[in-house]
Amino acid sequence: MTGTREISYREAIREALREAMNRDERVFLMGEDVGAYGGAYACSKGLLEEFGPERIRDTPLSESGFTGAGIGAAINGMRPIVEIMTINFSLLALDQIVNTAAAIRHMSGGQVSVPVVVRMATGAGRQLAAQHSHSLEGWFAHVPGLNVVAPATAADARGMLWTALEHPDPVIIMEHATLYNDRGPVPAEGDTAVSLQGAVIRREGKDATIVTYSANVKKALAAAETLAGEGIEAEVIDLRSLRPIDDATIMASVAKTHRAVVVDEAWCTGSFAGEIVSRVAEQCFFDLDAPPIRVCSAEVPIPYPRHLEEAAIPQPETIAAAVREALRK
Amino acid sequence: MNEAPSAATGALSRENARAFLHQMLRIRRFEEKCAELYSAQKIRGFMHLYIGEEAVASGVMPELTDDDAVVATYREHGHALARGLPMNEVMAEMFGKAAGSSRGRGGSMHIFSMAHRFYGGNAIVAAGLPLAIGLALADRMRGQNRVTCCFFGEGAAAEGEFHETMNLAALWQLPVLFVCENNTYAMGTALARSESNPDILAHAQVFGIDAEAVDGMDVVAVNAATARAVEAIRAGNGPRFVEAKTYRFRAHSMFDPDLYRSKEEIEAWKQRGPVIHFKEAAAAAGVGEDDIAAIEAEIAAEIEAAVAFAEAAEWEPVEDLTRDVTTPADEATP
Numbered sequence: 001m002t003g004t005r006e007i008s009y010r011e012a013i014r015e016a017l018r019e020a021m022n023r024d025e026r027v028f029l030m031g032e033d034v035g036a037y038g039g040a041y042a043c044s045k046g047l048l049e050e051f052g053p054e055r056i057r058d059t060p061l062s063e064s065g066f067t068g069a070g071i072g073a074a075i076n077g078m079r080p081i082v083e084i085m086t087i088n089f090s091l092l093a094l095d096q097i098v099n100t101a102a103a104i105r106h107m108s109g110g111q112v113s114v115p116v117v118v119r120m121a122t123g124a125g126r127q128l129a130a131q132h133s134h135s136l137e138g139w140f141a142h143v144p145g146l147n148v149v150a151p152a153t154a155a156d157a158r159g160m161l162w163t164a165l166e167h168p169d170p171v172i173i174m175e176h177a178t179l180y181n182d183r184g185p186v187p188a189e190g191d192t193a194v195s196l197q198g199a200v201i202r203r204e205g206k207d208a209t210i211v212t213y214s215a216n217v218k219k220a221l222a223a224a225e226t227l228a229g230e231g232i233e234a235e236v237i238d239l240r241s242l243r244p245i246d247d248a249t250i251m252a253s254v255a256k257t258h259r260a261v262v263v264d265e266a267w268c269t270g271s272f273a274g275e276i277v278s279r280v281a282e283q284c285f286f287d288l289d290a291p292p293i294r295v296c297s298a299e300v301p302i303p304y305p306r307h308l309e310e311a312a313i314p315q316p317e318t319i320a321a322a323v324r325e326a327l328r329k
Numbered sequence: 330m331n332e333a334p335s336a337a338t339g340a341l342s343r344e345n346a347r348a349f350l351h352q353m354l355r356i357r358r359f360e361e362k363c364a365e366l367y368s369a370q371k372i373r374g375f376m377h378l379y380i381g382e383e384a385v386a387s388g389v390m391p392e393l394t395d396d397d398a399v400v401a402t403y404r405e406h407g408h409a410l411a412r413g414l415p416m417n418e419v420m421a422e423m424f425g426k427a428a429g430s431s432r433g434r435g436g437s438m439h440i441f442s443m444a445h446r447f448y449g450g451n452a453i454v455a456a457g458l459p460l461a462i463g464l465a466l467a468d469r470m471r472g473q474n475r476v477t478c479c480f481f482g483e484g485a486a487a488e489g490e491f492h493e494t495m496n497l498a499a500l501w502q503l504p505v506l507f508v509c510e511n512n513t514y515a516m517g518t519a520l521a522r523s524e525s526n527p528d529i530l531a532h533a534q535v536f537g538i539d540a541e542a543v544d545g546m547d548v549v550a551v552n553a554a555t556a557r558a559v560e561a562i563r564a565g566n567g568p569r570f571v572e573a574k575t576y577r578f579r580a581h582s583m584f585d586p587d588l589y590r591s592k593e594e595i596e597a598w599k600q601r602g603p604v605i606h607f608k609e610a611a612a613a614a615g616v617g618e619d620d621i622a623a624i625e626a627e628i629a630a631e632i633e634a635a636v637a638f639a640e641a642a643e644w645e646p647v648e649d650l651t652r653d654v655t656t657p658a659d660e661a662t663p
Contacts, residue, residue: 026471028470054470059497060493060496060497060500062493062496062497064459064489064490064493065458065459065462065490065493065494065496065497066459066493066497067459068456068458068459068460068462068463068490068494069459069460069462069463069466069497070463071459071460071463072459072460072461072462072463072464072465072466072467073463073464073466073467073470074463074467075448075460075463075464075467076398076463076464076467076468077467077471078466078467078470078471095453095456095490096456096459096460099452099453099456100451100453100456100460104441104449105653105654105655106434106653106654107431107434107435107439107441107449107450108431108434108435108439108441108443108449108450109429109430109431109432109433109434109435109441109653110432110652110653111431111441111442111443112441112443112448113656144654144655145654145655146655147655166661167656167661168656168661169655169656169661196658196661197658244658
């Protein structure tokens with residue numbers, strides 16, 4: 001990026017929302033507490049005053065109802081942004097997302113397009129306990145017909161929204177709740193829109209490939225810092241998109257480093273990380289010098305006490321340990 | 330499109346009577362043919378027949394314009410035909426052929442036609458309701474005065490989506506006509522066994538939505554109630570709810586052994602069926618036996634042509650399996 005300014009992930013989203021609303025009158029935001037409350041994570045703070053209650057539309061607690069309504073509005077010419085407060089509550093809207101948004105293009109023989117954007121906050125790390133700490137991104141990435149992205153940086157949070165709104169099909173934007181305060185560079189001027197696709201190498205290295213997404217990108221980078229002090233150069237890949245997956249970037253890296261560590265805050269069993277490992281095994285088997293390693297959450301509903309929650313989810317130390325393990329073999 | 334003008338103004342003209350009778354018989358014979366074809370394994374999967382309920386779709390559709398929208402359920406063949414989807418395409422869809430209304434990809438439960446603003450076809454009970462209010466929300470936000478008509482069964486009134494939708498429709502005063510086709514059975518479960526309050530109208534009225542019940546076997550009554558509701562919606566008075574009391578003469582689907590109702594009950598309803606019910610009124614309006622014979626002949630020819638069309642139509646090549654899932658990256662952004 002030439003010419004940048006530093007803003008928070010939250011500010012990036014707010015700017016992106018404001019820009020989208022100004023650029024296209026079909027765009028509107030709907031969800032619980034997006035208006036008068038200013039957004040559960042303050043992403044839409046101030047927007048109600050700026051754009052009014054029709055376009056910054058507070059909804060009742062009706063995830064299925066308002067997500068379905070967003071889908072219908074998108075089908076009929078609007079460009080809604082449906083904010084489901086967190087991925088934990090998205091389970092109530094899963095039918096509308098999976099059985100309508102994802103499927104209707106195909107079921108209708110290509111007639112119906114659903115240009116809806118669904119944003120949701122995800123993840124653990126704030127002692128919110130089992131029902132408010134899910135990482136179910138993989139469930140959405142599982143479904144053909146959906147596009148799923150997980151911006152890990154302010155620049156991606158800033159730039160993915162407009163591209164998502166232009167997409168004729170559903171795009172789910174996963175925003176890890178621990179990222180909102182993080183500051184990062186965004187373009188100082190000009191077009192901020194970024195592609196929804198393509199993984200990015202956030203740190204180059206030759207000794208091991210760490211593949212991850214969302215809040216684990218910064219944890220992987222912290223692990224890479226530590227490892228560099230030990231003479232181990234880890235390459236960190238930020239997937240950015242969970243559906244579709246950028247195989248090419250992953251495999252080029254693994255072909256170079258011969259070791260793969262996949263970090264995912266989901267539980268290991270049936271995880272999205274398992275999908276990455278499968279692809280690496282299928283496409284890079286003979287490039288590997290060690291079995292791929294997954295660093296995922298422990299098989300336990302996320303517990304409340306801080307020390308237990310920290311032990312349950314991936315940490316820089318456990319990521320670094322996995323890389324060392326991969327190199328030991 | 331549908332050529333039956335509204336009968337809401339009172340006296341039933343011969344033209345209107347003929348049109349209503351034609352539509353109901355057309356749906357009836359189509360469904361009977363589908364049952365035959367299903368037994369012959371030309372149609373597979375789940376298939377839900379509208380036999381006995383024809384008066385509802387036939388009475389409602391004439392009140393909608395081409396510009397209005399229709400959302401229906403998995404029991405939607407009659408709605409699709411009454412909405413004006415060509416019978417050839419609907420039959421080809423039942424067969425799974427590429428010439429079908431959804432290119433064969435959906436089958437019986439997923440008939441779509443954007444050209445007719447017919448948004449399916451839905452296999453999840455009550456899932457069409459949020460979709461319908463979304464379509465209506467877009468119309469409202471864009472200042473387009475048109476109606477979204479959402480059909481569903483009384484079983485949907487138990488789903489959370491139903492209550493969420495009623496609330497949202499009333500809260501946002503959305504231009505939706507909710508048509509509840511109460512045939513008293515949700516698959517095998519009678520309404521009295523599944524609802525603490527089986528008063529369907531109350532389910533809408535509690536949200537402040539004007540609701541009216543009508544004899545779903547009486548196509549003229551359905552038409553008149555629809556006309557009243559649609560007029561109110563077009564005047565900007567918010568959503569409306571019509572409960573059409575009806576009954577299906579066949580089982581829930583082709584798989585249903587129909588063990589949960591008595592033969593006597595079915596027979597009693599058949600005697601009050603929509604066609605039998607209407608033949609008297611139609612005769613009084615001047616539609617005689619010769620007219621009916623001509624109608625049946627016309628319908629038989631249309632169905633025969635549709636079956637031939639479906640039989641002759643091509644299957645989609647397997648190579649095209651993964652098309653129309655999502656827009657490819659290079660086409661996704663302008």
